[in-house]
Amino acid sequence: MPELPDLVHIVKTLGPAVEGRRISHSTVKNPIVLRVLVPGDFPDLVAGKTIVSLLRHGPFLKFNLGDLDLVMHLMLAGRLRLSGPGERALAATAFSFELEEGLSLHYGDEKSMGKVYLGPAGSFEAIPGYLTQGIDVTSPAFTFEAFNELILKKRCQARVFIMDQTCLSAIGNAYADEILFEAKIHPKAPCYSLGPDRRRALYDAVKSVLTWGIEEVAKAGLPLEDKARDHMRVRGRAGENCPRCGQTIRRTGVLGFDSFFCPSCQPDLTGRGLDWTKLSRK
Ligand SMILES: [Zn+2]
Numbered sequence: 001m002p003e004l005p006d007l008v009h010i011v012k013t014l015g016p017a018v019e020g021r022r023i024s025h026s027t028v029k030n031p032i033v034l035r036v037l038v039p040g041d042f043p044d045l046v047a048g049k050t051i052v053s054l055l056r057h058g059p060f061l062k063f064n065l066g067d068l069d070l071v072m073h074l075m076l077a078g079r080l081r082l083s084g085p086g087e088r089a090l091a092a093t094a095f096s097f098e099l100e101e102g103l104s105l106h107y108g109d110e111k112s113m114g115k116v117y118l119g120p121a122g123s124f125e126a127i128p129g130y131l132t133q134g135i136d137v138t139s140p141a142f143t144f145e146a147f148n149e150l151i152l153k154k155r156c157q158a159r160v161f162i163m164d165q166t167c168l169s170a171i172g173n174a175y176a177d178e179i180l181f182e183a184k185i186h187p188k189a190p191c192y193s194l195g196p197d198r199r200r201a202l203y204d205a206v207k208s209v210l211t212w213g214i215e216e217v218a219k220a221g222l223p224l225e226d227k228a229r230d231h232m233r234v235r236g237r238a239g240e241n242c243p244r245c246g247q248t249i250r251r252t253g254v255l256g257f258d259s260f261f262c263p264s265c266q267p268d269l270t271g272r273g274l275d276w277t278k279l280s281r282k
Pocket residue numbers: 242243244245246247262263264265266
């Protein structure tokens with residue numbers, strides 16, 4: 001699943017390449033991902049339109065096409081590719097735009113779980129989750145005061161809180177684990193158990209880990225459709241050694257999602273959980 005740093009990278013690299021370009025033709029191969037919110041057929045509606053801008057709103061990518069907005073929620077497997085003349089499309093291309101000068105923009109989705117909405121510009125009521133996004137954690141609105149106000153109202157586990165899109169916008173599974181590792185907070189620690197110092201550590205970690213993630217994704221410079229994950233310190237690393245203390249990284253379930261953490265750097269201070277540090281490595 002593309003996460004916030006991946007989407008920042010897409011906007012930064014794809015935006016300048018497509019902004020100002022006209023869509024001469026569109027081909028739809030898998031309409032399951034499409035939600036057309038205005039009368040007409042998708043290819044007819046977009047043909048002749050110019051891509052005015054590409055912006056990110058939480059986990060959504062918004063292409064403004066003048067009087068229409070094309071809004072993408074990539075979900076688990078949605079991917080984008082910009083190809084030049086003669087270059088291939090994606091494996092599971094759902095639709096493509098032919099732009100000028102031989103460029104094509106492809107949307108592929110092997111699981112057909114992503115959603116692509118085409119509707120009137122500036123009208124997002126029909127897009128689930130668009131208008132209910134919480135604070136964008138890369139924006140100046142994400143202050144410690146605003147964060148503190150949100151977390152003090154919550155009784156859920158820390159990992160559930162930072163992934164609640166209506167509080168903090170667009171933190172996914174991978175960066176949630178990295179943020180908790182940086183803040184040295186157990187993924188199941190209840191929000192109410194975190195004192196002022198640990199709340200501050202969690203806030204600082206959200207900022208620093210996402211800034212680091214954005215830099216690492218840019219540095220990796222992978223094609224748009226690939227996700228840079230090699231820089232992850234705990235995510236996907238169960239059984240490996242913690243880069244900070246050497247303890248074995250573990251995997252646990254939080255509300256049905258896999259969570260990776262270091263039991264020694266991120267101890268369970270409630271005294272109710274398993275003492276992972278006393279278990280064998282396997
Ligand atoms: Zn550790």
